[in-house]
Amino acid sequence: MPYQAVIREYDRLELGHHHAFAQAVVPLQGEMQIEIGGHFKQLTVGSVGLIAPETLHDSETTAGSRFLIIDVSDRAAISQFFRHPGDSHQELSPLALKYLNFVASLTDTFEVDANGAASILNTALELATGRSADFIDQNAISHRLQSVKEQLPTHNKISDIAKEGGYSVSSLQKKLKASYGKSPKQLQLEMRLDKALTLLRSTDQSIATIAFQIGYENASSFTNIFKKHFGLTPSQYRAQYWPSKASHS
Incomplete structure (x- = not known):
């Protein structure tokens, strides 16, 4: 027994x-x-x-x-x-x-x-x-949630991420909010822009390539969102660090 x-x-x-x-x-x-x-x-x-x-x-x-x-x-x-x-x-x-x-x-x-x-x-x-x-199971759950969070930048649909992680959309929203203080969309945008800043500073990839790499379908959408948050276009931001690379687009 x-x-x-x-x-x-x-x-x-x-x-x-x-x-x-x-x-x-x-x-x-x-x-x-x-x-x-x-x-x-x-x-x-x-x-x-x-x-x-x-x-x-x-x-x-x-x-x-x-x-x-x-x-x-x-x-x-x-x-x-x-x-x-x-x-x-x-x-x-x-x-x-x-x-x-x-x-x-x-x-x-x-x-x-x-x-x-x-x-x-x-x-x-x-x-x-x-x-x-x-x-x-708390550590396992935290690791699982972190894995889901890391997928946010490359997925356009939160429902797809939730399904892959074994969550309902509402459950995932609540868990991310409780753990990180932000909604999935807020986290997604923050992570995309953080990665964009890093790539703009450290690589000479074109704006279109960076846009696609961080989850946007076209450079125009990425540029508009970037300018809305930072007051500069991606090219203008890059020019502050690498003037010679400002022409890449």
């Missing part, structure tokens, strides 16, 4: 050991002094101990202590919830504590419904660690 959960009362002293699965230790009553991978932690009600696979650990508990133990063998869950050895101890939010107490009341039913147990225990670990799938 990818997840198992039991209520356990430990002997006062548990000698050092390790196992192939990950484990979350949640005090329900009493407390535990635990060493996880060389780090000493005190687990009390309202906290959780996270033990990654093959991590040496030993513990000492107070008399009458009870713990919810969640064993995790699912690789994706281990990667999500137990990826940082230094995060072996965390405080629980009130919501997480309430949910874990609810989970503790269900442990006798988990063997009957393994799929239901997996869903419940995955949610319990998300709440206990604060590492929801959305949070874990």
Whole structure:
């Protein structure tokens, strides 16, 4: 089973050991002094101990202590919830504590419904660690959005970019606005003009070539937009840096 959960009362002293699965230790009553991978932690009600696979650990508990133990063998869950050895101890939010107490009341039913147990225990670990799938995927999502943003200058239709990136148009507009403070069209124009400025300063490409390279179908459209924003035509701007190249058009 990818997840198992039991209520356990430990002997006062548990000698050092390790196992192939990950484990979350949640005090329900009493407390535990635990060493996880060389780090000493005190687990009390309202906290959780996270033990990654093959991590040496030993513990000492107070008399009458009870713990919810969640064993995790699912690789994706281990990667999500137990990826940082230094995060072996965390405080629980009130919501997480309430949910874990609810989970503790269900442990006798988990063997009957393994799929239901997996869903419940995955949610319990998300709440206990604060590492929801959305949070874990945040870097991937940011990278994906950045990739979409980089396509803006070379596409005329925002709908095409959204489709290629797996977004709806409205979703892409909201995400770009939230991340960059600008609409797709504003970002597109800014990126096109920034690239145009660089090309005008650093190359002798014709204005028509630059216009096509940054996403415009003709030099006239590019020139009109450029002049509207900078008060100069592309050729006039280039002449400030390379007078001898001002004649290229």
